[in-house]
Amino acid sequence: MDNVNYTDVLIVGAGPSGLMMAAQLLRFGVQPVIIDSKSGPDRTSKAIAVHARSLELLRQMGLADPLLAQGTPCYGMQLQSGRNILGKLDFSQMDSPHTVFPFIHIVPQDKTEKLLIDRLTENTCPVKWETRLVSIRQDDKVARVELRNQETVQKWECKWVIGADGIKSTVRECIGISFEGRPYHGRFFLADVQIEGADKRLAHFFMSKKGFLGIFPYGSNGRYRLFGLLPKEKENQGSPDIQYADIKPIVEERVGFELPVSQIFWISRFLLHKRMAEQFARQRCFLIGDAAHVHTPIGGQGMNSGIQDAANLAWKLAGVINGRMDSQVLHTYPLERMPVARATLRTTDRAFKIMTAVPSWLLPLRNTFLSLGLRYIAKKSVRIGSLFDHIAQLDVHYRKAPLAVHHATGRGVQAGDRLPFLPIFDEKTKTRTDLHRWCEKPGFVLLLLGTISQHHLHQVGQWVRQKYPREMHLYYLPYSGENRDVFDAFDVKSDGTKIVLIRPDMHIGYINDMLNVSLIDTYMEEVLGWKNFGHLSKIH
Incomplete structure (x- = not known):
């Protein structure tokens, strides 16, 4: 007879959502098993924005200060057409911020993950790397899972399974939940570079006739993230690799002047998607983070939404496992988080289309509209605060859900x-x-x-x-x-x-x-x- 392993919770995926889920469960006295198919922790920056609501949850766990020590606060945004400033929002102008973190904290994703991995290690809950999910068979009492570590096949019986395994989620595929949505047209690029003498307080969005470019400050010594849409002629070039020389003319064309880039740390091109799982739960399995919803990087909502998914589900699941709550409480996870995900998809999609999908003949009108809108908001502290609360996910509520x-x-x-x-x-x-x-x-x-x-x-x-x-x-x-x-x-x-x-x-x-x-x-x-x-x- 094959040896069978047992666990209350198996978490598939050791990105920010899965790591947060594990750290939260440990906080409530539940020891999960967490696996990831990668050989080890990521070394690339990926998501860089940590919003106030995520920082509040990390502060509750005693992890906010170590993360703040590693990043850079961003205090607002500026829209430009070349050197012409269309509008600016400065979050430091809020009279009475609704959080102890009135900024967007910019820090590489691998730093956020390392902080959570260290918390897991302190609690003797190491990530099982190079371990991938092969199959799930579940009923109303147990999920039977097959894992593969190199050439070794492991059989597990799990009370609960958490799919935190990203856009190509094996958990989601195994349990037959559709991932509804579509990719955006075109390919996009990300580049982490060093720029001499640029503004470190604000995120800059350049809105030119040639296309959109975002520049976000993070880290020390003039490190910045560039984000933009590749022109059609660069989309289908033979090599999947991309060099800064490939995007340098694009960047400078959209900025309107030569950008003093002195070093390139990382560069990548990719497709963007707008998708959401038809369901966030089925029997003994739950989906969180990018396994449940993906959207554009505009506003930096993705990683932060996954962190909130984990915080919402973990205490309920721990209550059931510890015998304190009826399993019916778990039904409130999708009831609370799916409306939030839909609203976030809607908002980020609209913002992204305004930035990237406006016909050239409408661009002057678009820029005028954005300029007037930003100036209207900037005139009153309360308006700045309301926009900040929305971006930072401080206004998320569950008033219509059964637990309220x-x-x-x-x-x-x-x-x-x-x-x-x-x-x-x-x-x-x-x-x-x-x-x-x-x-x-x-x-x-x-x-x-x-x-x-x-x-x-x-x-x-x-x-x-x-x-x-x-x-x-x-x-x-x-x-x-x-x-x-x-x-x-x-x-x-x-x-x-x-x-x-x-x-x-x-x-x-x-x-x-x-x-x-x-x-x-x-x-x-x-x-x-x-x-x-x-x-x-x-x-x-």
Whole structure:
């Protein structure tokens, strides 16, 4: 009889999405197996934009500071036609940013991956390189998987399988989920180069009659990413390799002047796709990241969306594996993430077509439209902030999904929203912190706002310790002038109260104006399928 290996979770693909999934599961006490067909970690930069929402999740895990030390903040964008500036947005002009990271952090993808690989290594969860998925057979109880490592075939029985294996996902193919969409016309190029004396604060987009070119600063010593569409005569050249000499005339034609490039680090040409999986889950298998959705690099949404997929799914899957939640909660992963993916595909597709697919006779009108639009936005800080929130994925919410239960008055923060970043004065420790810092322990956070008696507070504390001793953390913020912004955001008056249940991924699950712990029990048990019991056994 063949030897069979067993695991609760098999993650296929060790890119940013798969690594984030593994790191999140470890955070919740689940030890996954993660494989990748490559011989080892990537050494190329690939995706370079890490948005504020991803940084918030990495901060929750204690990984944001090491990543910030390795990259460069980008504080806005500038549109140009040659040397003529069409418009500019400066994120530093936001009066009250909605995040502790009011910029786009530019860092090579391999650095982000290394940070996550190091976290896995610290938790004795190494990536099994040179191991590829061959087949999956699944039913409602188990997924039987065949893997190949060089010449060795391994058989595994897995409770769950995560497909994080990119646009050509073997997991997606094995479970028969279609990948609907199409490639964009033409081929595109990426080049990482060194440019002397260029602006390091802003991303530059050149909109000429000859085509589109993006220039993004990252790293130190004048390192930049170039991105553009190859002309038709360069699309079908015999060799798949491309040299900077091939694109140098294109770059300078679109920029309108000679670009002082002193060194070339990496260059590639490729097709772009707009695709989305018909489903994000089937029986025991889930798709995340590029295995579930791919779109253009405009806005740097791809890697960041995959990181959020992982954060959304991991706590739910860990809750099921640890026997605390009913498996029905897993159905909310596609219900929450598929609408976000569709919206992102729509937005990036429109932006990309404006940049690259406008007929030549309409270009002056296009440029005028973009110039007027940017200048309109730049006139008011609140408009800049709204655009930044959208780019940085801070405005993603799950208000219409089943896990969002809003039983409160007011039009401020709603159940399903991302927990807002709000500085606070901690009355207990007499220190300054923020709401996100209160979410750094794995598990749920129960936030009590308003004026509550010590007796009532003591009762709530006892209830949390008895019912959710390791899974829920209690924080109380009494009404005070120091924390007025928090109470205004949640629509709490000086004599009012509010209970806010924050999910492990820092989205809000439940809000109520009444301080009644039985309502939280009802939410946990009826909405999440929570199981309270003394001895913790695994229920799959």
